[in-house]
Amino acid sequence: xxxxxxxxxxxxxxxxxxxxxxxxxxxxxxxxxxxxxxxxxxxxxxxxxxxxxxxxxxxxxxxxxxxxxxxxxxxxxxxxxxxxxxxxxxxxxxxxxxxxxxxxxxxxxxxxxxxxxxxxxxxxxxxxxxxxxxxxxxxxxxxxxxxxxxxxxxxxxxxxxxxxxxxxxxxxxxxxxxxxxxxxxxxxxxxxxxxxxxxxxxxxxxxxxxxxxxxxxxxxxxxxxxxxxxxxxxxxxxxxxxxxxxxxxxxxxxxxxxxxxxxxxxxxxxxxxxxxxxxxxxxxxxxxxxxxxxxxxxxxxxxxxxxxxxxxxxxxxxxxxxxxxxxxxxxxxxxxxxxxxxxxxxxxxxxxxxxxxxxxxxxxxxxxxxxxxxxxxxxxxxxxxxxxxxxxxxxxxxxxxxxxxxxxxxxxxxxxxxxxxxxxxxxxxxxxxxxxxxxxxxxxxxxxxxxxxxxxxxxxxxxxxxxxxxx
Amino acid sequence: xxxxxxxxxxxxxxxxxxxxxxxxxxxxxxxxxxxxxxxxxxxxxxxxxxxxxxxxxxxxxxxxxxxxxxxxxxxxxxxxxxxxxxxxxxxxxxxx
Ligand SMILES: [Zn+2]
Numbered sequence: 378x379x380x381x382x383x384x385x386x387x388x389x390x391x392x393x394x395x396x397x398x399x400x401x402x403x404x405x406x407x408x409x410x411x412x413x414x415x416x417x418x419x420x421x422x423x424x425x426x427x428x429x430x431x432x433x434x435x436x437x438x439x440x441x442x443x444x445x446x447x448x449x450x451x452x453x454x455x456x457x458x459x460x461x462x463x464x465x466x467x468x469x470x471x472x473x474x475x476x477x478x479x480x481x482x483x484x485x486x487x488x489x490x491x492x493x494x495x496x497x498x499x500x501x502x503x504x505x506x507x508x509x510x511x512x513x514x515x516x517x518x519x520x521x522x523x524x525x526x527x528x529x530x531x532x533x534x535x536x537x538x539x540x541x542x543x544x545x546x547x548x549x550x551x552x553x554x555x556x557x558x559x560x561x562x563x564x565x566x567x568x569x570x571x572x573x574x575x576x577x578x579x580x581x582x583x584x585x586x587x588x589x590x591x592x593x594x595x596x597x598x599x600x601x602x603x604x605x606x607x608x609x610x611x612x613x614x615x616x617x618x619x620x621x622x623x624x625x626x627x628x629x630x631x632x633x634x635x636x637x638x639x640x641x642x643x644x645x646x647x648x649x650x651x652x653x654x655x656x657x658x659x660x661x662x663x664x665x666x667x668x669x670x671x672x673x674x675x676x677x678x679x680x681x682x683x684x685x686x687x688x689x690x691x692x693x694x695x696x697x698x699x700x701x702x703x704x705x706x707x708x709x710x711x712x713x714x715x716x717x718x719x720x721x722x723x724x725x726x727x728x729x730x731x732x733x734x735x736x737x738x739x740x741x742x743x744x745x746x747x748x749x750x751x752x753x754x755x756x757x758x759x760x761x762x763x764x765x766x767x768x769x770x771x772x773x774x775x776x777x778x779x780x781x782x783x784x785x786x787x788x789x790x791x792x793x794x795x796x797x798x799x800x801x802x803x804x805x806x807x808x809x810x811x812x813x814x815x816x817x818x819x820x821x822x823x824x825x826x827x828x829x830x831x832x833x834x835x836x837x838x839x840x841x842x843x844x845x846x847x848x
Numbered sequence: 849x850x851x852x853x854x855x856x857x858x859x860x861x862x863x864x865x866x867x868x869x870x871x872x873x874x875x876x877x878x879x880x881x882x883x884x885x886x887x888x889x890x891x892x893x894x895x896x897x898x899x900x901x902x903x904x905x906x907x908x909x910x911x912x913x914x915x916x917x918x919x920x921x922x923x924x925x926x927x928x929x930x931x932x933x934x935x936x937x938x939x940x941x942x943x944x
Contacts, residue, residue: 394913401916410934411925415918421927431913452901453908459864461938509940520935523924648862653901661907 379582382610384545385537389530390562391570392435398529399426410522418527420465432529435561437670445480447667453657456649461521462505472651475499484547493548494536503528542606554678558703579613589623596630605630609637689720708734715745718752746775754835760784786835793842800825850880
């Protein structure tokens with residue numbers, strides 16, 4: 378039996394605010410335990426949450442960039458459950474009335490474009506962190522650090538539109554790019570700023586109803602999401618083929634073992650008794666605010682790829698690599714503005730030196746000068762690479778180093794003439810052979826001239842001079 | 849509108865309350881009576897009425913994204929029944 382996979386993804390992204398969503402504590406990562414906590418985020422009696430405007434703006438901008446409809450009125454709700462990382466015993470989230478509904482993200486798969494629907498985007502607060510201390514003084518305990526309590530998150534829920542792990546990975550990468558482009562999330566997966574849960578099920582090809590789904594958690598890289606999906610799909614198909622049944626449950630991805638493992642099903646796990654938070658009035662977003670924020674949306678990755686390919690005549694693939702990071706694409710455009718030449722060469726250089734570019738240790742001038750000098754034949758490709766490395770190690774300008782190191786190619790014909798004459802005079806037999814029709818001997822002469830110039834001659838010009846002399 | 853004993857025990861479990869047998873039955877009767885009383889509202893046609901979640905219909909106020917450290921971690925930890933260094937110490941959570 379052939380099976381079809383159905384995947385939906387839920388992304389939790391930490392919003393790039395300085396302070397928490399409902400209080401003025403810092404959101405900085407890595408602070409000492411409980412240093413970033415206050416009576417509001419630790420749920421002391423009598424406190425009131427006040428919404429961070431910047432968190433709302435980040436969410437609205439995300440909604441606009443993914444073609445969602447921003448809701449004029451949305452409501453914060455309490456999601457009730459007991460856990461020591463949640464001092465209020467409820468998480469403030471949005472439930473029936475989220476801030477945005479119904480958008481999409483276009484991904485590129487198999488050379489085509491596929492549209493993945495976005496069901497909703499809502500805002501919520503993060504929970505704290507528990508460290509399990511193991512055996513301590515004869516008693517087992519956990520330690521709660523509430524620094525992350527009330528750090529602002531948005532949850533972006535996709536439609537079950539993906540059919541393969543690759544599509545899931547492509548959607549996540551595209552969404553990640555969009556959030557980082559917008560500057561609403563730093564995108565750091567290791568620090569948990571961008572987290573993903575996956576709902577996955579399989580069904581016989583042709584069946585309309587969805588199969589029973591499992592929810593996968595604990596995947597902290599794009600690759601791990603793809604691997605977890607691959608494993609889980611195989612597990613479900615094998616289970617069904619062996620006459621078994623998939624049960625609805627949460628499974629944790631174990632990256633070391635490469636398997637998903639069932640979490641014990643808690644009977645009442647999903648009885649959260651949501652209700653509107655009486656401490657927070659509805660969030661009202663008027664049209665003029667939305668329009669103001671619409672004006673702050675930068676060019677999105679998909680548009681950028683299309684424009685770079687069109688404007689600079691570079692392959693879409695190259696444009697895709699450049700646009701994968703906004704800073705790299707900006708660097709490319711800055712380099713190409715300094716020296717137009719062949720943008721494909723500039724693109725290759727930008728990709729080659731990507732790490733240095735993103736680390737901020739290379740300037741667009743360096744790449745522009747490297748490309749220009751190479752295209753004009755002033756330096757060889759090897760010299761270009763050596764010089765950029767020297768720029769990185771010494772910090773001196775490219776052209777200063779070029780002249781200091783004497784890596785300029787000999788391109789002026791009068792000095793080449795002398796070298797060529799010398800080589801031709803020393804090889805009368807080969808000259809005769811060439812003139813008798815052995816065209817292959819040309820590369821022998823080129824090699825000899827290059828040797829005479831100690832590698833500094835421009836091979837293209839050497840060929841031209843040789844042809845003229847021999848012809 | 850009678851609710852069942854199982855529902856009473858379920859709600860009690862969600863609220864982390866332990867109920868002796870006798871009390872469960874007494875609460876079942878009381879909760880049923882309360883629900884019956886509230887059920888009178890069902891006689892009203894509320895199809896076109898938006899549920900009221902708040903008494904005033906203005907939007908929520910905002911604060912600017914400015915950090916103001918609370919600066920008194922000791923005061924927070926002083927409320928906890930148990931601590932270890934600067935962390936709250938809680939009974940171990942079993943995850944399996
Ligand atoms: Zn706080």
